[in-house]
Amino acid sequence: MNTDQQENIIVRNNVIKRNGQEVSFDISKIINAIAKANHEVDGIHQLNKFQIRAIADNIAKKITDYSRAAHVEDIQDMVETGIMEMRGYEVAQKYVRYRYKREISRKSNTTDDGILSLIELNNEEVKQENSNKNPIINSTQRDYMAGEVSKDLTRRLLLPEDIVKAHEEGIIHFHDADYFAQKEHNCDLINLEDMLQNGTVISQTMIEKPHSFFTACNVTTQIVAQVASNQYGGQSFTLSHLAPFVDISRKKIRKEIIEERKITGEPMDDDIIDKITEARLKEEIKNGIQTIQYQLITLMTCNGQAPFVTMFMYLDEVPDGQIRKDLAMIIREVLLQRMKGVKNEKGVWITPAFPKLIYVLDEDNIHEDSPYYDLTKLAAECTAKRLVPDYISAKVMKENKEGDVYPCMGCRSFLTPDTEGLGEGRKHKYYGRFNQGVVTLNLVDVACSSEGNMEDFWKILDERLELCHRALRCRHERLLGTVSDVAPILWQNGALARLKKGETIDKLLFNNYSTISLGYAGLYEMCMRMLGVSHTTEKGREFAIRVMEKLNDACAKWRAEENISYSVYGTPMESTTYKFAKCLQKRFGIIPGVTDKNYITNSYHVHVAEKIDAFHKLKFESDFQKLSGGGAISYIEVPNMQNNIPAVISVMKYIYDNIMYAELNTKSDYCMECGYDGEIKIIEDESGKLIWECPNCGNEDQHKMSVARRTCGYIGTQFWNQGRTQEIKDRVLHL
Numbered sequence: 025m026n027t028d029q030q031e032n033i034i035v036r037n038n039v040i041k042r043n044g045q046e047v048s049f050d051i052s053k054i055i056n057a058i059a060k061a062n063h064e065v066d067g068i069h070q071l072n073k074f075q076i077r078a079i080a081d082n083i084a085k086k087i088t089d090y091s092r093a094a095h096v097e098d099i100q101d102m103v104e105t106g107i108m109e110m111r112g113y114e115v116a117q118k119y120v121r122y123r124y125k126r127e128i129s130r131k132s133n134t135t136d137d138g139i140l141s142l143i144e145l146n147n148e149e150v151k152q153e154n155s156n157k158n159p160i161i162n163s164t165q166r167d168y169m170a171g172e173v174s175k176d177l178t179r180r181l182l183l184p185e186d187i188v189k190a191h192e193e194g195i196i197h198f199h200d201a202d203y204f205a206q207k208e209h210n211c212d213l214i215n216l217e218d219m220l221q222n223g224t225v226i227s228q229t230m231i232e233k234p235h236s237f238f239t240a241c242n243v244t245t246q247i248v249a250q251v252a253s254n255q256y257g258g259q260s261f262t263l264s265h266l267a268p269f270v271d272i273s274r275k276k277i278r279k280e281i282i283e284e285r286k287i288t289g290e291p292m293d294d295d296i297i298d299k300i301t302e303a304r305l306k307e308e309i310k311n312g313i314q315t316i317q318y319q320l321i322t323l324m325t326c327n328g329q330a331p332f333v334t335m336f337m338y339l340d341e342v343p344d345g346q347i348r349k350d351l352a353m354i355i356r357e358v359l360l361q362r363m364k365g366v367k368n369e370k371g372v373w374i375t376p377a378f379p380k381l382i383y384v385l386d387e388d389n390i391h392e393d394s395p396y397y398d399l400t401k402l403a404a405e406c407t408a409k410r411l412v413p414d415y416i417s418a419k420v421m422k423e424n425k426e427g428d429v430y431p432c433m434g435c436r437s438f439l440t441p442d443t444e445g446l447g448e449g450r451k452h453k454y455y456g457r458f459n460q461g462v463v464t465l466n467l468v469d470v471a472c473s474s475e476g477n478m479e480d481f482w483k484i485l486d487e488r489l490e491l492c493h494r495a496l497r498c499r500h501e502r503l504l505g506t507v508s509d510v511a512p513i514l515w516q517n518g519a520l521a522r523l524k525k526g527e528t529i530d531k532l533l534f535n536n537y538s539t540i541s542l543g544y545a546g547l548y549e550m551c552m553r554m555l556g557v558s559h560t561t562e563k564g565r566e567f568a569i570r571v572m573e574k575l576n577d578a579c580a581k582w583r584a585e586e587n588i589s590y591s592v593y594g595t596p597m598e599s600t601t602y603k604f605a606k607c608l609q610k611r612f613g614i615i616p617g618v619t620d621k622n623y624i625t626n627s628y629h630v631h632v633a634e635k636i637d638a639f640h641k642l643k644f645e646s647d648f649q650k651l652s653g654g655g656a657i658s659y660i661e662v663p664n665m666q667n668n669i670p671a672v673i674s675v676m677k678y679i680y681d682n683i684m685y686a687e688l689n690t691k692s693d694y695c696m697e698c699g700y701d702g703e704i705k706i707i708e709d710e711s712g713k714l715i716w717e718c719p720n721c722g723n724e725d726q727h728k729m730s731v732a733r734r735t736c737g738y739i740g741t742q743f744w745n746q747g748r749t750q751e752i753k754d755r756v757l758h759l
Contacts, residue, residue: 416684
């Protein structure tokens with residue numbers, strides 16, 4: 025190939041710089057870097073210009089074949105290999121030293137480039153880190169900038185070097201390092217009952233027990249916003265804690281009506297008074313729920329997003345009688361308003377991401393002759409149109425959780441039943457408890473590191489589990505000594521505790537009160553690398569179950585030794601799925617069926633492209649949910665079901681009988697250019713990048729479309745990185 029031909033090599037893929045910014049590939053930078061190292065060696069050891077050009081051209085060809093943007097570190101590794109292949113050993117030595125000096129120089133201030141790229145909106149990795157954060161607005165940028173500083177401190181000062189290295193290489197993932205320096209916890213169940221019934225304090229202002237349902241709803245939104253600003257994970261509250269305030273309003277309204285009729289001389293007919301009371305009460309419930317929905321969507325916490333909050337709907341959480349009927353009225357109104365959606369700035373009704381809804385299936389609502397079956401039908405209609413609610417089977421959960429039914433903290437993190445003596449009377453306590461944090465083990469890396477050797481696999485797994493254990497201890501020890509004053513709403517005013525000023529939260533970190541989570545990812549790819557088959561096969565399932573039991577045994581051992589509630593957690597990976605995939609490709613190359621995608625599979629899930637029907641998928645995954653006591657959720661991918669509600673109900677009934685926690689993934693999109701409300705498609709552009717396109721008008725502007733997809737147990741609406749986008753594109757229907 026002559027020089028003119030060489031210059032015609034076109035590289036369509038971009039390069040990801042260390043700060044996350046994507047830039048166009050520039051072959052001259054490779055040539056210049058090799059040339060600088062070349063000039064530093066004696067002439068007899070130098071490469072000639074044709075050899076240098078050949079190295080650069082070979083790298084350009086490799087990058088052209090990539091199915092993703094290449095990281096600058098990948099390219100520098102290729103340069104080293106290329107120089108060595110040309111027998112330029114002395115030049116390679118100089119190049120390695122140059123890289124080392126540059127790395128030392130960068131470490132002198134690791135945050136500048138990251139922060140500047142955030143301000144200039146060039147940091148693609150951070151921009152797409154969370155599909156519910158708008159990276160352009162100032163509050164989000166402030167949070168991300170603080171996160172860059174926290175991550176820098178965490179890497180350099182707060183974590184052991186081997187844990188940092190394992191995190192950066194994708195062997196483990198130390199979640200939420202951008203909040204680690206601040207001594208914040210992950211997620212929780214708000215003790216709303218305590219705060220509403222006994223009063224609370226918000227921003228040094230006493231909030232007494234509400235005197236109406238509407239006021240209780242208003243206070244709830246303020247509590248949720250305050251809690252969200254003092255932690256980094258999700259939170260949940262139950263509608264049953266609002267139910268007692270319905271009757272308070274009923275009595276108040278009835279009293280007002282009697283006074284009005286006295287003034288106007290109207291007859292004191294009890295039936296008429298009761299009918300007017302119930303009509304006004306329904307209007308107050310409607311206004312109260314509307315307040316919750318609109319405030320939680322429009323409120324923005326200090327981290328630049330609406331509060332990540334889940335509302336729990338479980339009829340049997342209150343006694344049978346009037347209070348259960350009142351709770352049913354609240355649930356009905358929540359479902360009706362959510363099904364309607366919210367208007368965007370164009371006035372179009374769209375699907376909001378939050379609050380997430382969970383509806384509990386039980387004997388009093390699952391059968392056609394059940395007293396609250398009409399609520400279940402309404403929930404099915406809401407799921408078909410707006411993706412929520414998700415479903416918990418009371419029957420299966422009671423089998424898995426010592427007879428209890430309670431919500432997850434956010435999207436999937438479940439508390440384990442607390443130690444006897446800590447609960448109220450003989451009941452286990454859940455509201456007011458929390459999670460200390462998560463470290464996730466990349467099971468695919470364990471399999472690839474063992475090169476398929478089973479003996480090596482178990483040995484490496486033991487080593488990696490102990491690495492995760494030490495990383496989790498870092499999370500725990502970071503919270504030790506935290507005084508309640510850092511977040512009064514949490515620790516002093518009832519959301520999680522009623523500690524004294526100056527008192528530490530230490531006692532809440534032990535005795536199985538708060539959990540700490542060992543996450544895991546890539547069970548499917550692990551089986552493919554070790555056995556060459558999916559874990560849905562008999563052989564693969566047996567191996568996958570053994571691995572899950574191993575994780576549980578490790579947590580049980582640590583829990584017994586340390587009195588800390590370690591639990592196995594089916595990690596929701598949004599950006600991490602892409603990070604792990606890139607790290608695996610860098611460490612092990614492209615292995616068909618294992619590392620050949622830009623994502624790895626969440627937790628125990630069946631691979632998104634594997635063809636399996638909805639019922640077999642749910643039944644298969646139920647066994648893995650039992651082994652993920654710290655939290656997990658299953659899903660099925662379905663088409664538009666709005667005209668087939670009986671099919672949705674059939675799935676719900678199957679969930680009730682077979683699996684603890686599951687959801688139906690459908691689509692809810694809208695194109696602002698042409699008004700199309702069908703599914704917005706994912707296509708490849710000329711450079712091979714995945715983009716979203718309206719199939720009706722061809723609109724590719726993300727700012728002019730509304731796309732809602734379930735990504736990790738919750739709905740995302742701000743789009744996703746390339747790895748997660750590919751995963752969404754690869755999904756097959758299960759129904």
